[in-house]
């Protein structure tokens with residue numbers, strides 16, 4: 001490992017590989033901010049002070065136990081925290097933050113730890129603040145169509161709390177069984193059905209936000225727009241950098257009468273892309289348009305036996321409504337699809353067949369995981385660029401010598417290339433990450449972005465300069481300055497370290513060894 | 519001032535010696551201190567991809583042009599921004615930048631979302647003269663803080679929008695309106711809640727206490743509209759018979775608050791928890807001359823006696839009241855926007871100090 005002691009060797013080695021391919025010719029001196037030795041030196045005191053504001057068992061400082069918090073779902077990067085705390089109320093969260101603020105300790109908020117971007121990964125000198133104990137439903141209001149929950153509650157169990165009355169919470173990340181509303185808000189998570197229902201930011205009405213100094217702010221509520229600046233806009237998607245969200249008011253929707261998918265297979269990505277465009281142009285707004293390419297279909301078939309046709313591009317289009325409304329919409333979609341000569345066009349006749357159509361799509365990640373290790377990206381592109389980008393990814397796959405499968409939300413251009421590699425083979429991870437960075441740069445070049453729903457975290461942090469100019473990043477950091485002037489909340493994420501260096505240093509953190517501008 | 523380009527705008531802001539009053543179409547009737555800065559020349563469609571449901575326009579583009587462009591491809595702005603001219607009694611041509619800066623949303627807000635929900639990205643010039651971009655032109659984007667969305671509803675106090683990119687939606691084949699009569703506001707809000715809580719996708723829910731009419735809108739493919747209208751009428755039968763009007767013509771008037779246009783008094787816009795609406799209005803008591811409910815009760819337009827202290831009468835509630843039309847003395851006494859809690863006000867001040875350290879953009883508008 002080069003440069004300063006980050007205290008997290010494995011992570012640093014992996015990050016070194018990640019960073020070295022993004023166009024910085026020289027090696028970086030460090031990949032995580034240097035560990036604040038002042039914080040490390042007073043660990044005992046910090047833990048003791050945290051025990052004053054929390055029940056003893058809510059503070060975890062035994063190194064064996066803190067390992068449970070060393071990573072999130074981006075498990076290639078690991079680093080145990082100084083300690084972890086599990087507060088059970090907003091007041092306890094405020095107490096923890098007040099202590100950490102006074103002691104100058106970085107805090108990394110954590111929901112369920114399913115982030116794919118390393119958003120919840122600790123640094124060695126940080127306190128992990130997990131909201132898992134806070135999972136109560138506080139209020140359900142069907143007349144006004146909202147539910148208020150503590151944010152440690154899982155996404156699926158929000159719907160679980162209201163579905164008996166015929167309602168649901170719309171954003172549905174594939175991780176919904178495990179992920180928490182806390183992380184959903186912090187990452188502004190999306191799901192398969194967001195083409196129609198939007199992502200988290202479109203379904204969030206209010207939050208209780210505890211700021212780094214322990215101040216509790218109530219923002220938004222059960223009303224439908226902001227009375228002044230729309231602070232929810234920036235809180236949602238802030239990756240734990242503005243405050244700790246402890247409670248949320250979420251919009252719930254009445255469940256549609258029914259939904260049914262149709263499966264369409266084509267011999268080329270171009271034609272499949274054309275089909276997506278034609279459907280959207282026709283005035284139909286499906287709830288979901290999912291796409292899988294051949295490598296993905298092959299893997300999925302071997303794993304889940306969903307009975308998919310072997311073809312270059314497979315679409316699953318789902319519409320909602322009453323049986324007659326569904327028939328009418330699917331009839332239009334089938335006419336559009338037929339005109340483009342599909343190799344297969346299969347409509348679900350019943351719930352069983354619908355489940356089979358979705359089975360392969362839902363098993364896709366698991367299936368790819370069976371054949372190799374994989375890295376999942378989520379750059380978004382304008383849908384018109386789909387065929388071009390898929391072709392380029394195919395070419396790059398040959399260049400890098402790594403297979404890639406594509407499975408994604410085609411309706412909104414949110415790609416999910418899965419790059420396959422072998423973690424036990426030297427150099428494979430590095431090549432995979434270089435390939436990943438090249439794909440994300442391509443997404444930006446064609447008018448898209450680095451991440452459509454997973455967030456920047458630590459994973460895409462050093463690619464931010466590809467999408468944003470210095471002034472753009474400066475504007476974002478200015479917002480963090482206002483909410484968290486001491487730069488203690490999740491400070492090692494989102495902004496390239498050299499870009500945030502001055503701020504982190506000025507706020508009392510350890511000085512960077514070689515500060516530079518962008 | 520009338521900058522011809524974003525660069526020129528940035529130069530002008532950098533060189534400004536005093537307050538600047540940012541003007542889009544000037545249709546919201548906001549009179550502000552400072553030199554007028556018009557975005558009118560920053561106009562035109564930058565990119566329109568109907569198959570991607572994406573539109574990028576310069577901020578000064580007239581709303582009318584945007585709507586015409588979309589209509590030619592069978593699409594629309596789903597959040598149906600209101601036109602303030604009738605209600606406020608202003609002239610001018612609403613611009614897209616103004617719509618986004620004020621997060622102007624119409625009746626469909628209750629189902630599809632507000633203007634801010636359709637914003638995919640923006641370019642703007644802050645109070646120092648920095649050109650900043652945020653978001654982009656794709657449907658899903660969580661790369662960095664969502665500064666663009668913060669600009670929606672900032673009323674130009676954090677920066678001057680130069681370009682906005684929007685998600686657009688297909689226009690609908692057919693609309694129908696269910697009209698129920700003779701309900702008092704409390705029952706009207708209850709019936710709207712029941713309709714909005716049904717699976718039949720109500721895209722507008724409004725109540726006019728003077729006419730005694732409660733209206734529900736259904737939109738979509740023809741057969742589907744007929745089916746849903748019938749289902750909703752049956753679903754609500756306990757509240758009385760619903761008359762089904764074909765078409766959605768009356769929604770333009772509802773959107774624009776036409777029923778209160780040209781009438782004497784101060785005009786307030788209240789955003790509330792929908793079921794609270796009738797009690798909030800009742801708390802205002804005798805000062806209320808007329809009211810209109812939209813968004814299932816969540817949006818209330820109130821005409822009150824001139825100079826009356828509406829916020830004082832209502833007290834604390836889940837929501838806020840914005841003064842939309844009054845005499846200067848009334849604005850001076852109460853302020854346009856609802857005062858915020860100390861914590862939120864401090865954040866607002868902090869953001870303004872960062873984006874506009876000299877405090878020159880729309881000075882005094884948002885506190």
Ligand SMILES: Cc1cc2nc3c(=O)[nH]c(=O)nc-3n(C[C@H](O)[C@H](O)[C@H](O)COP(=O)(O)OP(=O)(O)OC[C@H]3O[C@@H](n4cnc5c(N)ncnc54)[C@H](O)[C@@H]3O)c2cc1C
Nearest residue numbers: 111112113114115119173174180183184186189190240245
């Ligand atoms: C198999 C799999 C499938 C997935 N599918 C999807 C998908 O379809 N769509 C999608 O969008 N994502 C998906 N994800 C990513 C992930 O599930 C989401 O980002 C999710 O929202 C993270 O929630 P979490 O509670 O696990 O958050 P964590 O991983 O714990 O944290 C995520 C971020 O939120 C911050 N944070 C956590 N709690 C708080 C809080 N209380 N206050 C402030 N900040 C906080 C953390 O600091 C971190 O930056 C998937 C992940 C996996 C593993």
